[in-house]
Amino acid sequence: MHTVVSRDGSGIGLRPVSDTGVPEGEPRVVETSALAQEVARDEAAHVRWTWDDTNGWYPEFLAEGVRVDRAHDLRLAHAVLRASTLSAHTALAEAGATAWDRLTPIPPPGGPTAAALVRPDRHPGAEALFDLGESGPAATVPAGSAADDPVDPLDPVTELAAQLLAIKDSTDPGRLRLLLAAESAGALAAAEMHHAGLPWRGDVHDEILTEALGPRPRPGARPAKLEALAQKIRAALDAPPTLNPDSHQDLLRAMEYAGVGSRSLRKWELEKLDHPVIAPLLEYKSLYRLYTANGWNWLDTWAPDGRFRMEYVVGGVVTGRWASTGGGALQLPHNVRRAVVSDPGWTFVVADAAQLEPRVLAALARDERMAAAGRTKDGASTDMYAGIVATGAVDSREHAKVGMLGAMYGGTTGVSAQVLPRLARAFPQAIELVERAARAGERGEVVTTRLGRSSPLPGESWAAVQGSAFDEDAGADAQSRARSQTRSWGRFTRNFVVQGTAAEWALCWIASIRRRLWALGEDASDGAPGLAPAPFDRRPHLVFFLHDEIVVHAPAALADVVAQEVRAAAEEAGRLLFGDFPVDFPLSVAVTESYADAKG
DNA sequence: ATTGAGAGCGCG
DNA sequence: AAAGCGCGCTCTCAAT
Numbered sequence: 001m002h003t004v005v006s007r008d009g010s011g012i013g014l015r016p017v018s019d020t021g022v023p024e025g026e027p028r029v030v031e032t033s034a035l036a037q038e039v040a041r042d043e044a045a046h047v048r049w050t051w052d053d054t055n056g057w058y059p060e061f062l063a064e065g066v067r068v069d070r071a072h073d074l075r076l077a078h079a080v081l082r083a084s085t086l087s088a089h090t091a092l093a094e095a096g097a098t099a100w101d102r103l104t105p106i107p108p109p110g111g112p113t114a115a116a117l118v119r120p121d122r123h124p125g126a127e128a129l130f131d132l133g134e135s136g137p138a139a140t141v142p143a144g145s146a147a148d149d150p151v152d153p154l155d156p157v158t159e160l161a162a163q164l165l166a167i168k169d170s171t172d173p174g175r176l177r178l179l180l181a182a183e184s185a186g187a188l189a190a191a192e193m194h195h196a197g198l199p200w201r202g203d204v205h206d207e208i209l210t211e212a213l214g215p216r217p218r219p220g221a222r223p224a225k226l227e228a229l230a231q232k233i234r235a236a237l238d239a240p241p242t243l244n245p246d247s248h249q250d251l252l253r254a255m256e257y258a259g260v261g262s263r264s265l266r267k268w269e270l271e272k273l274d275h276p277v278i279a280p281l282l283e284y285k286s287l288y289r290l291y292t293a294n295g296w297n298w299l300d301t302w303a304p305d306g307r308f309r310m311e312y313v314v315g316g317v318v319t320g321r322w323a324s325t326g327g328g329a330l331q332l333p334h335n336v337r338r339a340v341v342s343d344p345g346w347t348f349v350v351a352d353a354a355q356l357e358p359r360v361l362a363a364l365a366r367d368e369r370m371a372a373a374g375r376t377k378d379g380a381s382t383d384m385y386a387g388i389v390a391t392g393a394v395d396s397r398e399h400a401k402v403g404m405l406g407a408m409y410g411g412t413t414g415v416s417a418q419v420l421p422r423l424a425r426a427f428p429q430a431i432e433l434v435e436r437a438a439r440a441g442e443r444g445e446v447v448t449t450r451l452g453r454s455s456p457l458p459g460e461s462w463a464a465v466q467g468s469a470f471d472e473d474a475g476a477d478a479q480s481r482a483r484s485q486t487r488s489w490g491r492f493t494r495n496f497v498v499q500g501t502a503a504e505w506a507l508c509w510i511a512s513i514r515r516r517l518w519a520l521g522e523d524a525s526d527g528a529p530g531l532a533p534a535p536f537d538r539r540p541h542l543v544f545f546l547h548d549e550i551v552v553h554a555p556a557a558l559a560d561v562v563a564q565e566v567r568a569a570a571e572e573a574g575r576l577l578f579g580d581f582p583v584d585f586p587l588s589v590a591v592t593e594s595y596a597d598a599k600g
Numbered sequence: 601a602t603t604g605a606g607a608g609c610g611c612g
Numbered sequence: 613a614a615a616g617c618g619c620g621c622t623c624t625c626a627a628t
Contacts, residue, residue, distance in 0.1 A: 247624060248607065266608070268614050289609060292622055317618060321612085328620060331611045356612095357617095402615095409616035416615070495617040499612095547612045547618095 002072060003042050004156050005051040012057075014038065017050070021161030032060060039066045048072050050160055054187035054314075055106040062195040065534035067518065071184040074159050075103045076315050080183065081166045086176055086452040092166035099153035108194040108311050112301050113326040172452060178576060179451035179504065183315060185511035189542055190312040190322070192514070196536050197307025198340060198543045199553060205299050205339035212287055212335075216296050223291060229284040236277035245284055293328065294336050302327040306531070308340075312545070319496055320453050320503040321547060330546060340544075340595035342553060345528030349540075349562045350598035351589045352549035353509075353570065355384040358404045360502045363574075363583040364450055367429035371583040382586065393426030394419055407434055408498050410491030434494045441493025442486045449500035450577050458489050501577070505585070506548055508576045512569035513550065514542055517562065523555035530555065544595075551595060559591045 002017040006027070012035070013027035030038045039061065042049075050072040051057045061068060078100040081087045107113040152158075167176050209216070214224030222230065230245050237243070239254040248265055255262060260275045267285065270278050302308055308327065316323025324330045342348050353359075355374065362370035373387035385400040394400050399419045406416025407423060407430075424431040437447045441455070444462070448454045462485060468474060469482035522538040529537055532553065540554035540562045554562045567587055574585045590598040 244624090249625075264607085266614080285608085289622090293610070293620095319618065321618065323619060325620075328610080331609090331620060333610055352612095406616060409618095411616040413613055413615045491616060492618090499618065549612080 001045060001047045002050045002160060003047040004160060005049060005057055006156055014042070015157065016047075017157055017160060019164065021157075021164040023157055032064065035061060035064045036066050039068060043069060046070070050074065050156060052154060052156055053103065053106045054184070054191055055108055058188060058191040059109045059195065062191065062533075062535070067192070067535045068188065069515065069518070070181070071188050072160070072163075072180065073184040073187045073314075074156055074163065075100060075105075076183050076187060077163050077180045078159065079315065080179060080453060081163055081170075081176070083454045083456065084170070084176065084452045085446055085448045085454045086172050087166045087170040089171075090166040090169045092162050100159060103154075105313055105316070107325065108191065108309070111194070111309055111311055111326060113311050170452075175451045178508070179453060182451070182504065182507035182511050183320075185514065186322070186507045187314045189510050189514050189545070190314050192536075193542055193544065194309050194311060196532050196541050196543055196553070197309045198303075198551070199342055199346075199531075200303040200306060200308040201339050201341045202299055202303060202306065204341060205303070205336060206296070208336055208338060209290070209295060209299075213291055213295070223287075226284060226287055226291060229280050229287070232280035233277055233284060236275070236280060245281070246288070251281075290333070290335065293331075294333055298327075303339075310544070317503075318456055319500040320449065320507070321499065322503075322545070329544075332546075334596070338594060338596040340551075342593045343528070343530040343532070345556055346530045346553055347556045347559050347591055347593050348543075348595060348598065349552040349554055349559055349566060349589065349591055350549070350595060351552075351563070351566045351570075351587045353506075354586050354588055356505065356548040356585065357408055357498050357502045358384055359583055359585055360505060361404075361408060361430050361433065361498050362427075363578040363581050364497065364501055365430040365433035366581060367427050367433075368582070370427040370430045371581070374584060375582065376584045376586055382584075388423075388426075391426055393422055407431055408495060410438060410487075410494050434498065437497045438490035438494035441496075442490040444489070445493075447493045447497050449497055449504055451501070451504045453500050453504070455493055455496045455500075462489065502548065505573050505577055506545075508573035509569050510542065510545060510550065512572045513552070513566055516565040516569055517541060517552065520558060520561060520565065523558055525555065525557040527555050527557050551598075563589050563591060 001019060004015045004017050006013045006015070008027055008029045011029040011031050013029050015027035016024045018024055046069070048070045049068045051074065053075045054071060054073045058068070058071070081090070081092050082101065087093050167173050167180070170176050206216075213226060217223045233239075233245050234241060234243050237254045237258040237260075239258070243254055244250050251265060252263065255277065258277070260273060260277060262269055262273055265285070267282060270282060308329075310329030311324055311326045312329060313323040313325055322330070359371070359374050362374060369391065373391050374382060374384035375387070376382050383397070385397045385404070388394060388400040388404070389397055394403060399415060402416045403419030403423050405411065406420060411417055420431070440447050444458055444466075446454050446457060465482050465485050469479045471478070517540045520540060532541065538555065540552050540558050542550060543553045544551035550566070552562050552566065566589060570585045570587050574583060592598050
């Protein structure tokens with residue numbers, strides 16, 4: 001059973017809809033203040049909360065201290081179903097693009113990103129659709145128009161029915177149902193993580209910055225340590241005080257004049273050079289990066305009150321991985337993770353999946369030998385790369401790692417290319433799977449993940465370049481451009497199946513974790529309530545996610561049981577995706593009060 | 601003033 | 613040839 005959520009006048013309309021998409025009764029209209037008890041009523045019946053965009057509703061629920069267990073995010077589901085090869089022949093996919101295809105993600109509320117958008121343009125196509133004309137502030141559809149307008153293109157009940165039908169008519173309803181449930185659960189988790197925030201000690205962050213850069217400078221000034229390094233750079237280059245080390249052009253000119261012999265400023269290029277400017281320059285670049293990307297400005301903007309409220313974009317990457325916007329949540333540098341400290345009486349459970357992608361590949365290809373190489377033996381967690389060495393396929397862990405990465409990314413040079421034939425001999429099924437994905441991409445075809453997320457088609461310019469290579473007068477460069485583009489798209493599809501399926505594993509993992517954590521209930525010890533907002537103030541909850549890694553903030557008394565649940569969730573995710581195929585997804589798990597201490 | 605590119609580095 | 617996948621952010625500089 002679904003509860004479809006929509007605006008209804010000044011309140012929220014909640015409408016029951018069956019699992020076949022049939023409305024069962026009229027919407028009941030609820031004021032926000034009554035939300036908690038209304039939600040509790042439906043939660044008892046295990047409904048799936050169905051809405052156009054999780055960020056348009058769930059933050060309001062959470063602000064009332066209300067958590068929901070299951071959801072169906074129509075925007076995210078629509079995108080999957082439109083593209084998936086499993087639902088390609090359904091009415092939803094065969095119809096033209098609709099208003100649902102033009103929806104853009106809603107940023108979480110209250111954050112800098114939301115504030116930066118004066119008026120978020122929810123429906124880019126709305127003006128054309130409603131032909132609002134030139135008068136009037138091109139804004140919004142009047143409230144309640146859904147009722148007056150018989151053809152509301154964004155009616156959630158109509159869309160839900162269409163989606164449920166597409167799932168039923170697809171070639172594998174089970175997989176798509178799982179994918180959409182996981183995707184929506186991810187949306188819930190992302191909203192909850194934004195709501196709770198990652199505990200962030202501003203004072204520790206400031207310490208890190210001051211130690212590295214000197215005290216916070218006045219606006220417009222350079223921090224002391226950076227200024228000192230700038231002087232050293234100028235001295236080493238015999239350059240005037242006007243030389244600005246932040247300007248690549250300036251710097252390259254000065255370096256050429258001084259005969260340093262480098263045309264780029266890339267770290268790995270500079271490291272090969274021998275010149276007095278290199279050392280201070282490398283240090284300058286590193287500190288400059290810290291200062292600009294995660295310095296005091298970042299702290300003021302993103303973690304002003306003891307919590308970093310990251311803004312995830314669920315489904316933001318074509319492969320199904322999450323993206324982030326604004327705070328750079330997915331690029332949190334290791335050197336500032338020391339500022340992530342749990343609340344008094346609380347602790348972190350940090351877990352990451354070891355070698356997730358090669359394990360996913362082994363399972364996807366049902367390559368028993370590769371899976372066996374990664375299997376946990378005698379209860380001890382096995383390093384998959386070491387396991388590959390143990391099969392005799394390659395002679396060092398480094399070769400195993402580089403070779404596997406090359407196989408999954410499409411490496412054609414160096415060690416990875418050298419090792420590939422040996423991997424192909426030892427694990428023909430796994431290697432064949434990525435090779436086939438690459439060839440499909442080179443032909444301009446679509447590839448699909450385990451649960452049914454399909455890759456996009458190459459853009460129109462792709463076909464144009466391919467076509468031009470077949471012209472009578474096609475030059476050698478046109479042909480080589482086409483060839484290079486072909487290979488490039490092959491590398492993309494090669495990686496898509498692995499990265500995308502790994503993202504599905506991670507979604508299932510998160511979905512399972514959040515359900516298990518909630519089931520643990522409130523902290524029964526008389527420990528500190530912590531500073532987390534309701535409904536998580538006495539409960540362990542997810543605070544961070546990074547592709548194959550999670551952080552749970554938990555009352556200290558619950559840390560061990562949380563760790564168990566996180567491990568159990570990983571096993572569950574493996575079963576959900578791959579059934580009884582014997583593949584392990586071992587985790588490294590740490591219980592720690594500082595995120596920086598967890599990395600192993 | 602705003603916008604877009606290129607460069608570079610952070611994360612997995 | 614630091615290759616080979618996926619991203620976001622911040623800076624400078626030139627173009628609008």
